[in-house]
Amino acid sequence: MSNEPAEAALSCSAKGCRAAAVWVLAWNNPKLHTPERRKTWLACEEHREYLGHFLGVRGFLKETVPLTEWQAREG
Template structure:
């Protein structure tokens, strides 16, 4: 039996590009300090998504996405 996996796509609204980055974040009002949520980003949306999370002081790290 063959396993079917969906390609990881960018989290930006309406974008269907393959993800190349992981933006790791947490909301300190909701999550413990060690918890990490992940938004995926393509090269084009990496900075705008990071800016959005950074403005809220949620962004913890940006690392390459490893499929």
């Protein structure tokens, strides 16, 4: 038996939400980050649109992709 902790499930970034994440919202703040830099928020189905809108109205949202696709890209 391993003494290493089990990998924690990825949960939604919405305040107070503990649902499993299924989406990645990649964003950056052009006043703070270089154009190629991507910060990420995770979202469950329920909060994907809300979080996307929050980032979108500020001009921060760059892309929204399924978590499995993002993980495959990142290796």
